Amino acid sequence: MRDSNSPSGFATRAIHHGYDPLDHGGSLAPPVHMTSTFVFGSADQGGAIFAGEAPGHVYSRISNPTLDLLEQRMASLEGAEAGLATGSGIGAITASLWTILQPGDEIIVDETLYGCTFSFLHHGLEKFGVIVTHCDLTEPDTLRRAISNRTKVVYFETPANPNMRLVDIDAIAKIAKSADALVMVDNTYATPVLTRPIERGADLVVHSATKYLGGHGDLVGGIVVGCKELIDEIRLYGLKDMTGAVMAPMTAMLILRGLKTLELRMERHCSSAQTVAEALASHPAVASVLYPGLSSFAQRELADLQMTTEAGPAYGGMIALELHGGIEAGKALIDGLSMIHCAVSLGDAETLIQHPASMTHSPYTPEERIRHGISDGLVRLSVGLEAVDDIIADLIVSLDALS
Numbered sequence: 001m002r003d004s005n006s007p008s009g010f011a012t013r014a015i016h017h018g019y020d021p022l023d024h025g026g027s028l029a030p031p032v033h034m035t036s037t038f039v040f041g042s043a044d045q046g047g048a049i050f051a052g053e054a055p056g057h058v059y060s061r062i063s064n065p066t067l068d069l070l071e072q073r074m075a076s077l078e079g080a081e082a083g084l085a086t087g088s089g090i091g092a093i094t095a096s097l098w099t100i101l102q103p104g105d106e107i108i109v110d111e112t113l114y115g116c117t118f119s120f121l122h123h124g125l126e127k128f129g130v131i132v133t134h135c136d137l138t139e140p141d142t143l144r145r146a147i148s149n150r151t152k153v154v155y156f157e158t159p160a161n162p163n164m165r166l167v168d169i170d171a172i173a174k175i176a177k178s179a180d181a182l183v184m185v186d187n188t189y190a191t192p193v194l195t196r197p198i199e200r201g202a203d204l205v206v207h208s209a210t211k212y213l214g215g216h217g218d219l220v221g222g223i224v225v226g227c228k229e230l231i232d233e234i235r236l237y238g239l240k241d242m243t244g245a246v247m248a249p250m251t252a253m254l255i256l257r258g259l260k261t262l263e264l265r266m267e268r269h270c271s272s273a274q275t276v277a278e279a280l281a282s283h284p285a286v287a288s289v290l291y292p293g294l295s296s297f298a299q300r301e302l303a304d305l306q307m308t309t310e311a312g313p314a315y316g317g318m319i320a321l322e323l324h325g326g327i328e329a330g331k332a333l334i335d336g337l338s339m340i341h342c343a344v345s346l347g348d349a350e351t352l353i354q355h356p357a358s359m360t361h362s363p364y365t366p367e368e369r370i371r372h373g374i375s376d377g378l379v380r381l382s383v384g385l386e387a388v389d390d391i392i393a394d395l396i397v398s399l400d401a402l403s
């Protein structure tokens with residue numbers, strides 16, 4: 001049997017990395033270890049495993065063989081040394097930051113973040129004495145001016161949820177490294193198919209695996225990858241003791257299944273989103289479309305450099321748009337659709353549309369939304385895998401009804 005860990009193409013590693021059926025009774029699909037605890041051969045062996053002096057599992061809140069495989073595979077796809085699976089994306093983010101940060105430390109974050117991440121920073125970490133500083137990280141010089149010896153982490157999403165801001169990972173990593181700060185990138189929107197932040201100098205990458213990695217709207221999960229030392233620390237403190245944000249083995253199996261088609265699905269999400277974005281941009285009821293694949297996208301040059309597959313640039317499945325009639329028109333567009341569902345989450349086979357200001361980004365106050373680039377009229381579209389003509393037809397019928 002070929003070495004399942006040999007270096008090879010993205011899709012090959014997404015399907016084979018870390019697993020040889022002949023090691024598991026020929027089972028082509030990896031077994032799902034539905035167990036809470038693990039039996040030791042002897043008291044000494046149990047003590048040695050607990051002490052980390054011998055390999056083995058102790059308890060599924062700490063590690064589990066099915067999660068191990070997912071963690072190894074995600075580390076390979078992201079070009080990291082190690083990985084940790086968690087019960088949600090917020091679980092990956094909180095377990096990591098609770099582990100790394102102490103009172104008095106500073107975390108510098110971009111202006112726009114997913115709503116619950118924003119809420120964790122300001123209603124969680126800040127309550128325990130961590131300094132949360134927002135910076136416009138699309139302009140690396142703002143980080144150069146803001147960073148100091150109390151800065152321990154620089155954190156951002158690229159593209160950002162929901163307004164599609166891109167952050168130049170290489171540029172930010174160079175500045176952060178000069179101040180010995182860790183760079184933590186939320187790669188949910190792009191996935192490792194389009195962007196691999198570790199290759200560009202990031203220290204940690206987190207995902208809401210709920211989204212593209214699972215890809216079928218049937219699970220909630222999270223992933224964090226990085227160097228083994230840091231991942232081990234996050235596992236033993238942030239996961240085991242501080243959050244308990246554990247992924248179930250069945251969820252890990254579903255994400256392993258999702259990874260097998262991730263590259264294929266991203267190709268379709270990207271091609272359909274490009275076509276949809278162009279159709280939206282030419283409709284009279286639409287005031288603006290934010291999509292990295294449009295020539296009108298302000299950061300198109302960075303998108304071409306940073307959002308790249310093995311076959312060249314690709315810009316993801318997420319679109320943000322504003323209508324001439326503002327929030328009321330946005331809600332009318334949503335309510336006028338028949339196939340496309342109004343729902344939060346993203347990266348599913350089903351095209352989903354939602355209104356960030358009143359939904360995913362409602363943890364921001366109205367004043368904070370203005371300051372952090374989330375306009376009341378913004379509508380977010382997650383372009384799915386349906387026939388693209390059907391997606392466009394549904395949108396056009398509803399848009400035409402507005403004018």
Ligand SMILES: C/C=C(/N=C/c1c(COP(=O)(O)O)cnc(C)c1O)C(=O)O
Binds near residue numbers: 088089090116207
């Ligand atoms: C309803 C959820 C949405 N997002 C979530 C999310 C998380 C948090 O991931 P869990 O939901 O905890 O797996 C982390 N990072 C990013 C960029 C995200 O978009 C949503 O936007 O629609």
